[in-house]
Amino acid sequence: MYVYLNNAATTKTDGRVLFKMSKYYSELFENPMTSNYSPLAKNVEEEMENSRENVAKLLNVKRDEIYFTSGGTESDNWAIKGIALSNWDKKGEIISTPIEHMAVLKTLETVKKWGFDIKFLPVDKYGMVDPEDLKKLITKKTLLISVMHANNEIGTIEPIEEIGKIAKENGVIFHTDSVQSFCHIDIDVNKMNIDLLSISAHKFYGPKGVGSLYIRKGIDISPFMDGGHQENELRSGTHNSPGIIGLGEAVKIATNEMEEEKKSVLFMKKMIEDRVKNIEGININGHPEKRLPNNLSLTIDRVNAETMLTYLAVNGIIVSAGSACSAKEKSASHVLKTIGLPDELAHNTIRISLGKFNLVKEIEYFNEVFEYGVKKFREMAPK
Numbered sequence: 001m002y003v004y005l006n007n008a009a010t011t012k013t014d015g016r017v018l019f020k021m022s023k024y025y026s027e028l029f030e031n032p033m034t035s036n037y038s039p040l041a042k043n044v045e046e047e048m049e050n051s052r053e054n055v056a057k058l059l060n061v062k063r064d065e066i067y068f069t070s071g072g073t074e075s076d077n078w079a080i081k082g083i084a085l086s087n088w089d090k091k092g093e094i095i096s097t098p099i100e101h102m103a104v105l106k107t108l109e110t111v112k113k114w115g116f117d118i119k120f121l122p123v124d125k126y127g128m129v130d131p132e133d134l135k136k137l138i139t140k141k142t143l144l145i146s147v148m149h150a151n152n153e154i155g156t157i158e159p160i161e162e163i164g165k166i167a168k169e170n171g172v173i174f175h176t177d178s179v180q181s182f183c184h185i186d187i188d189v190n191k192m193n194i195d196l197l198s199i200s201a202h203k204f205y206g207p208k209g210v211g212s213l214y215i216r217k218g219i220d221i222s223p224f225m226d227g228g229h230q231e232n233e234l235r236s237g238t239h240n241s242p243g244i245i246g247l248g249e250a251v252k253i254a255t256n257e258m259e260e261e262k263k264s265v266l267f268m269k270k271m272i273e274d275r276v277k278n279i280e281g282i283n284i285n286g287h288p289e290k291r292l293p294n295n296l297s298l299t300i301d302r303v304n305a306e307t308m309l310t311y312l313a314v315n316g317i318i319v320s321a322g323s324a325c326s327a328k329e330k331s332a333s334h335v336l337k338t339i340g341l342p343d344e345l346a347h348n349t350i351r352i353s354l355g356k357f358n359l360v361k362e363i364e365y366f367n368e369v370f371e372y373g374v375k376k377f378r379e380m381a382p383k
């Protein structure tokens, strides 16, 4: 049996998305930016605009506030570097958290070299930000707040609405990395006072290498790539039209099926939680309630995550250690360290992330294999 439980790293592209995309690689291949008079190119353009509309609708924003990018990493880079570039002369401060994805943390390192001050909010043992700390950290020099919506490793959902309110009251731009949450849990950009929001299609059964940045109208953001006139002169480069159309289709599907998926992954996650509760020495990381429905981060006493991952993979089960995005990184996860896990326990942590294609019988199989593995590895481990 092949059981894929690493959906936070990437998801299988939905067949309906693939079907929709395929003709934009074949007969409808034209580039609408340069084939002005071609009816085929017109069709491509219309479909890309439909995609924009689908994203906008789900976020409760206007269509012309959606910009297509190459994915979450580019959207995060653009949000932060774009605001920094627009404030080049006066510089200023950016507030973020130490548990952001590397696409944000590494970008902040660059922007720091450009002369901007970076401040980090503390997080509690669940990885949760306290909005009161934000109030204390904001100054007249604060330009931008960047706090992720949901954490990719431990699933904790941050108090985005409260953060957005504080940002608005203080006239500070608010960016959120919504790569793990968009199309999985509800987001209302207006209600949450979000100014910039990053998404990535491959996290919700869309294609890889395509994403979007929502930019609230009126926000002064510079392009961070120079080139042609695409995306209202703000994001150059020939459109990845099949990818963009695939993203739109994935959003349309999620709009209709998100609730059903939530129920299904929560049910299967509970099957694992119920089993795990009966095994001593396993701790669930992240917030007990305010968490992504599909994420389960487990720290297993006396069982090394790499050993567990290898054993599970031999049995056809794919999960990840800490963050899948940095699986090649052998040092302990920065998120787990920040929430207070000592190195040894961080190295004993696996992340299970469910998706809409998982089946109950796969979870039953996982539970059997996992419990047996924990028992055997502990028998072999030094006391």
Ligand SMILES: Cc1ncc(COP(=O)(O)O)c(C=O)c1O
Pocket (backbone or CB within 6 Å): 008, 009, 070, 071, 072, 073, 074, 076, 101, 103, 148, 150, 151, 152, 177, 179, 180, 199, 200, 201, 209, 211, 325
């Ligand atoms: C929270 C978060 N932000 C950004 C990214 C990067 O997205 P992409 O893979 O589309 O570049 C990821 C990917 O894992 C993520 O989980």
